[in-house]
Amino acid sequence: MLQSCRRSLFGASTVFRASSSFQCLYTQSGRRTFATQLQADDATDPRLQAIDPSQLSISKTTTPKDLVPNEELVFGRTFTEWTASEGWLAPRITPYQNLSLDPATCVFHYAFEAFEGMKAYKDKSGNVRLFRPDRNMARLNKSVARIALPTFDGKALTELISKFTTLEERFIPSRLSARGYSLYLRPTMIGTQRTLGVGPPGSALLYVIASPVGPYYPTGFKAISLEATNYAVRAWPGGVGDKKLGANYAPCIVPQMQAAKRGFHQNLWLFEGPNGEEYVTEVGTMNLFAAIVNKEGKNELLTAPLDGTILEGVTRDSILALARERLQPEGWVVSEKKFTMQDLADAADEGRMIEVFGAGTAAVVSPIRNISWRNRLVECGLKQGEECGPITQRMKNWIEGIQYGEEAHPWSVKL
Amino acid sequence: MLQSCRRSLFGASTVFRASSSFQCLYTQSGRRTFATQLQADDATDPRLQAIDPSQLSISKTTTPKDLVPNEELVFGRTFTEWTASEGWLAPRITPYQNLSLDPATCVFHYAFEAFEGMKAYKDKSGNVRLFRPDRNMARLNKSVARIALPTFDGKALTELISKFTTLEERFIPSRLSARGYSLYLRPTMIGTQRTLGVGPPGSALLYVIASPVGPYYPTGFKAISLEATNYAVRAWPGGVGDKKLGANYAPCIVPQMQAAKRGFHQNLWLFEGPNGEEYVTEVGTMNLFAAIVNKEGKNELLTAPLDGTILEGVTRDSILALARERLQPEGWVVSEKKFTMQDLADAADEGRMIEVFGAGTAAVVSPIRNISWRNRLVECGLKQGEECGPITQRMKNWIEGIQYGEEAHPWSVKL
Numbered sequence: 039m040l041q042s043c044r045r046s047l048f049g050a051s052t053v054f055r056a057s058s059s060f061q062c063l064y065t066q067s068g069r070r071t072f073a074t075q076l077q078a079d080d081a082t083d084p085r086l087q088a089i090d091p092s093q094l095s096i097s098k099t100t101t102p103k104d105l106v107p108n109e110e111l112v113f114g115r116t117f118t119e120w121t122a123s124e125g126w127l128a129p130r131i132t133p134y135q136n137l138s139l140d141p142a143t144c145v146f147h148y149a150f151e152a153f154e155g156m157k158a159y160k161d162k163s164g165n166v167r168l169f170r171p172d173r174n175m176a177r178l179n180k181s182v183a184r185i186a187l188p189t190f191d192g193k194a195l196t197e198l199i200s201k202f203t204t205l206e207e208r209f210i211p212s213r214l215s216a217r218g219y220s221l222y223l224r225p226t227m228i229g230t231q232r233t234l235g236v237g238p239p240g241s242a243l244l245y246v247i248a249s250p251v252g253p254y255y256p257t258g259f260k261a262i263s264l265e266a267t268n269y270a271v272r273a274w275p276g277g278v279g280d281k282k283l284g285a286n287y288a289p290c291i292v293p294q295m296q297a298a299k300r301g302f303h304q305n306l307w308l309f310e311g312p313n314g315e316e317y318v319t320e321v322g323t324m325n326l327f328a329a330i331v332n333k334e335g336k337n338e339l340l341t342a343p344l345d346g347t348i349l350e351g352v353t354r355d356s357i358l359a360l361a362r363e364r365l366q367p368e369g370w371v372v373s374e375k376k377f378t379m380q381d382l383a384d385a386a387d388e389g390r391m392i393e394v395f396g397a398g399t400a401a402v403v404s405p406i407r408n409i410s411w412r413n414r415l416v417e418c419g420l421k422q423g424e425e426c427g428p429i430t431q432r433m434k435n436w437i438e439g440i441q442y443g444e445e446a447h448p449w450s451v452k453l
Numbered sequence: 454m455l456q457s458c459r460r461s462l463f464g465a466s467t468v469f470r471a472s473s474s475f476q477c478l479y480t481q482s483g484r485r486t487f488a489t490q491l492q493a494d495d496a497t498d499p500r501l502q503a504i505d506p507s508q509l510s511i512s513k514t515t516t517p518k519d520l521v522p523n524e525e526l527v528f529g530r531t532f533t534e535w536t537a538s539e540g541w542l543a544p545r546i547t548p549y550q551n552l553s554l555d556p557a558t559c560v561f562h563y564a565f566e567a568f569e570g571m572k573a574y575k576d577k578s579g580n581v582r583l584f585r586p587d588r589n590m591a592r593l594n595k596s597v598a599r600i601a602l603p604t605f606d607g608k609a610l611t612e613l614i615s616k617f618t619t620l621e622e623r624f625i626p627s628r629l630s631a632r633g634y635s636l637y638l639r640p641t642m643i644g645t646q647r648t649l650g651v652g653p654p655g656s657a658l659l660y661v662i663a664s665p666v667g668p669y670y671p672t673g674f675k676a677i678s679l680e681a682t683n684y685a686v687r688a689w690p691g692g693v694g695d696k697k698l699g700a701n702y703a704p705c706i707v708p709q710m711q712a713a714k715r716g717f718h719q720n721l722w723l724f725e726g727p728n729g730e731e732y733v734t735e736v737g738t739m740n741l742f743a744a745i746v747n748k749e750g751k752n753e754l755l756t757a758p759l760d761g762t763i764l765e766g767v768t769r770d771s772i773l774a775l776a777r778e779r780l781q782p783e784g785w786v787v788s789e790k791k792f793t794m795q796d797l798a799d800a801a802d803e804g805r806m807i808e809v810f811g812a813g814t815a816a817v818v819s820p821i822r823n824i825s826w827r828n829r830l831v832e833c834g835l836k837q838g839e840e841c842g843p844i845t846q847r848m849k850n851w852i853e854g855i856q857y858g859e860e861a862h863p864w865s866v867k868l
Binding site: 134137138140146147148153186222224226236237238247249271277287290295312 | 560563564565566599601637639641652660664684685690693701704737
């Protein structure tokens with residue numbers, strides 16, 4: 039099943055060449071390699087040119103952007119930029135510019151695209167820090183390998199991201215009165231071959247863009263309401279729901295909009311088991327955690343297992359690790375296992391519900407007030423007027439403490 | 454379940470403006486509409502500007518392309534072009550050019566993209582003809598609605614495609630010694646909003662590109678070998694496998710490459726039922742038909758039903774209609790129903806296999822020699838040296854007869 043396959047790893051274009059770059063691109067592309075498996079390792083074929091940070095060229099903008107007042111930051115709308123290159127040509131940092139692509143480029147037709155979301159933080163001493171970048175690199179390599187895009191050396195890309203982030207350091211808001219200001223980084227890989235043939239892209243582009251962002255909850259936590267979705271399915275065993283592919287996102291919008299129309303902030307993806315069980319998978323673009331008192335009377339922190347149907351969230355993994363380290367000694371059971379909406383409803387009905395929260399890079403944690411399911415509203419443990427449960431709050435404090443360098447921890451990488 | 458939802462249908466950009474077009478784009482976008490349902494009708498909100506073919510502007514190239522000798526035609530590599538526009542601005546035909554898009558454009562990150570494949574043919578009298586364009590328009594509308602892109606008036610787009618095709622008529626190869634020459638048309642819609650926020654695109658681009666193509670089997674049919682894929686799953690009930698979305702294509706490449714590495718031309722997607730049944734769904738990028746003698750001793754033409762896991766192929770639908778009209782009177786049973794690899798293996802083992810073929814726009818029909826499944830090779834009825842079964846051949850003749858205007862038929866639309 040996981041036998042090796044022939045895969046082309048042509049040289050990829052750099053972002054901002056003129057449209058005639060396709061000619062160059064093809065002449066640079068006479069190399070091939072053998073990649074392996076549906077899931078690739080974070081590694082480059084030794085016969086191929088790896089990303090070489092020492093070859094980085096930097097072309098600074100002559101019209102630097104004004105800094106945006108922190109209060110006006112909008113998630114994903116203000117950009118600084120960086121571009122990386124090929125199977126792999128010399129990486130470049132250039133001023134932010136449009137991509138010029140043939141309308142027959144395979145990314146427009148067959149969704150050859152994968153991305154990551156990560157952040158750079160500034161600590162009290164003014165140092166810039168990344169949070170677990172190795173995890174983002176490994177996941178992006180898994181994602182791109184699954185759709186026949188070239189893998190890359192994660193350490194090299196992290197080094198380039200570090201250089202880029204340092205260069206754009208002025209765009210990383212300093213910690214003001216509250217944590218939460220950071221530079222959102224979006225590593226993206228797209229297939230750039232000009233062809234309508236359905237096959238592995240002969241060229242690819244890896245680029246990173248950045249956007250300064252403010253706190254997700256600038257005025258404090260606001261618990262959200264979810265609608266459980268059972269009429270549409272996000273992911274399934276043997277599919278690609280565990281990869282951070284563009285393909286997993288566009289199909290999620292209409293169910294989200296339908297939930298919003300009925301007054302819910304996000305939708306919760308269920309997955310129906312062979313006997314009609316409605317397993318809880320993930321929420322909108324976050325993983326989901328539930329804290330309950332289990333039937334044995336113990337406090338238990340639950341999240342769905344990595345069975346191929348949920349995204350392997352970096353925040354999810356961090357929460358699990360911290361829960362095992364810091365909650366288990368307090369008597370908590372920490373479980374990655376399948377659980378159902380019925381399990382949550384039973385916990386709510388029987389007074390065993392503690393709290394529920396989403397987990398992701400954007401908000402770290404996002405408290406959940408209730409879940410609409412089968413014409414009832416499952417309350418998730420928050421009292422009226424309460425916007426956040428204690429475990430959610432502690433997790434946010436622990437993780438942000440590490441991200442902002444207040445707690446020394448190997449997850450926080452100082453640049 | 455299929456309640457209406459609020460959806461933005463902003464004005465879409467035209468293809469070839471400079472990068473500053475994003476400013477224009479947003480100012481043109483202050484209109485909203487209510488779209489309905491997960492599956493939309495082929496209709497435009499009456500309060501919105503519909504595509505207006507009478508507003509078409511044509512800007513011809515000053516450097517017309519040399520005609521490519523027919524023998525050298527490569528599928529999807531030689532292009533003429535046309536661009537259509539917005540919720541919906543005046544459509545334009547312009548010389549073929551690159552798209553200039555911000556690297557944060559949502560099509561690069563969340564796969565907001567859907568497309569169609571259709572062809573224009575030249576008949577003996579030199580008339581240009583389309584084949585069932587209403588089907589492509591209806592399907593594209595279903596596809597885009599499912600990913601929160603704007604729907605459009607299918608008749609208006611067909612009219613624009615007709616004008617474009619007529620303008621580029623010299624690129625439609627005349628019928629030479631054999632049928633099979635045509636102009637491949639690729640209507641494509643992409644989300645063009647510049648945002649990393651996961652939500653409905655506020656702008657979109659609808660464009661059509663074209664490529665002259667020669668016969669899929671220039672030297673006559675070549676039967677292909679398939680590998681049944683059971684380790685990866687293409688589609689799922691409640692998913693989007695019945696829509697022509699980019700999202701359905703990139704994840705198919707690695708299993709196809711693995712099949713190719715083991716010497717097979719394409720992979721055959723199976724879907725596991727609740728009791729381990731391995732249902733036959735579709736092959737590579739085609740629908741699949743099997744002709745067998747059923748257990749009652751009758752000739753039966755089988756294809757998987759439209760249960761949401763297979764693409765609603767226009768060729769599939771045409772084959773079913775022709776089979777009901779022309780094979781049923783000969784005693785054939787024509788069935789859209791679930792069937793398994795075991796059913797095919799039993800038919801082969803018991804001498805009841807007649808033939809198997811794929812069906813799609815590119816090849817019309819594609820005869821299949823055998824299918825590798827569970828360490829055996831299921832032979833599909835072709836004798837040694839034989840490249841095509843009689844039903845496959847008749848279907849090709851019937852459909853091409855209609856496509857090339859040799860048989861008068863409402864499916865063939867003369868421009």
